[in-house]
Every structure is written in C-alpha cells, then in structure tokens.
Amino acid sequence: MQQAVPERPTIVAIAGFGDNAGMFTPLLTTHLAQSYRLVPLDLPGFGAPKMRGITTLAALAEYVSDQAREQQADIVLAHSVASIIASLAAARKDSRITTILSIEGNLTPEDGYFSGLAADYPTPAVFREAFLEKLDAMARDELVIARYRDNVALADPDALWELGNDSRAFSAKHMPGNVLITSADIAYLYNPDNCPAASLAWLDKHPVRRHVLPGASHWPSVTQPDMLADAIKAALEPDRSPEKAG
Numbered sequence: 001m002q003q004a005v006p007e008r009p010t011i012v013a014i015a016g017f018g019d020n021a022g023m024f025t026p027l028l029t030t031h032l033a034q035s036y037r038l039v040p041l042d043l044p045g046f047g048a049p050k051m052r053g054i055t056t057l058a059a060l061a062e063y064v065s066d067q068a069r070e071q072q073a074d075i076v077l078a079h080s081v082a083s084i085i086a087s088l089a090a091a092r093k094d095s096r097i098t099t100i101l102s103i104e105g106n107l108t109p110e111d112g113y114f115s116g117l118a119a120d121y122p123t124p125a126v127f128r129e130a131f132l133e134k135l136d137a138m139a140r141d142e143l144v145i146a147r148y149r150d151n152v153a154l155a156d157p158d159a160l161w162e163l164g165n166d167s168r169a170f171s172a173k174h175m176p177g178n179v180l181i182t183s184a185d186i187a188y189l190y191n192p193d194n195c196p197a198a199s200l201a202w203l204d205k206h207p208v209r210r211h212v213l214p215g216a217s218h219w220p221s222v223t224q225p226d227m228l229a230d231a232i233k234a235a236l237e238p239d240r241s242p243e244k245a246g
Contacts, residue, residue, distance in 0.1 A: 045159025118164020
C-alpha cells in the first residue's frame, strides 16, 4: 500500500551527543508545528534500543536516512554532533534528504567538546561515570545542563562511548563543516557565544546561510523554542520573511 503524502512538509529532528528526542518536545507547541510536521527521532542507544553492532556515525546515518524515507521527510533538524550524522545520511545514494538545519552542529574538531571526551577513557563505564560527574558540576551554574545530564544517564553506556570515539576519529580525518556543506542545502542556527573560535573562523570563510540566535543556550529547542522556531521558519521560507511579506 502506498503511504499517504503528509499534508505538511516533514522535519525529522535528531538530538546531539547523549541526548534524545525529548529535547525537541517544546518545539511541538510553537507556530512552526502549524506549518511543518515535526518528527523528533530517538536514535539507537539514545532513547531507542541500541543497534547490534558498534554505534558509529555511519550506522546512525543509515538509520536516519531510513527514517527520513519512512517519514517522507526531506528536511533534518540536527543538533550538535547529530549534524555529522545528518550530513552522512544526506550523502547516501538512496537518501531523500535535501536540507539540513544545523543547530550549532560540529564544524571543526573543537566542536567535539562533549563527544570527544569519550576517547580519553578506556571503557564505557569509566567514561559514563566521569562524564556524568562533569555534567553534575556544570549543572550547578547552568540549569539547562541538569536536563541534559539526566538524559545522558539514560543513554546506553556502550553506545555513548562508541559514538564519542567514532566522532573524534571522524573529526581527526575530516573537517565536519566541509562534509556538512557538500551534503545538502544547509542553514546554520547558532549563538556565536557558544561556539569555539575555530568554528567561528570556519563560518567566516564559508558561504553558509546563517541565522543567529541571540543569547540562546546550546539547547535552544529547550530554552528558547520560539526563537528557534522563528529561525527555522526564516531558513525554510526566506521569501516570507517580515520584510518581504505583504
């Protein structure tokens, strides 16, 4: 039986390192959900059952590509390291993904400030304990970190460690931003205050459509969903921006 075409364009949303689909829940009550069908995805090991093999960027990209096809989605909203996953998914020969909205996605190795830590620890259990301890300390100054910490605690320890190791290895061989901009039509959504100097320098040298989120946290879908919804709408519908409307 042929699947019915959704009445609204579909956006598949994938969370960054250790997080899950719950980070996008606040977006479901914004004006964006009136124009677009938002489908937050739990990735294997991060809200969904862990895959049988090793959790790698490429394996998760295959999963995202399959889910995008099943959901009839051409657009992926990807947070942090999930931007690498989205770019690899869009680059697959059988992918239908044409647009990636990257929320402070990895552009340079310096962006791997959470995922890159995994390679410094010998086992999943040791990394999980150290990472949660680090997040506990950070949460004392940043309340949004407490939510993130609780979701990291729910992630599969093996998947967390395996993905972190693969992410660092990938960024040692490839410049993530270069892979991203060659994979699909890209819009980068970010607060410059959250980005390392190397990534800001990369943005200055590459013609990427950018939408600044003034004062936003690294998790704007949680803390500033309306601002993020405005930026996504502007990225997807540039001809309908306020100055061009009417």
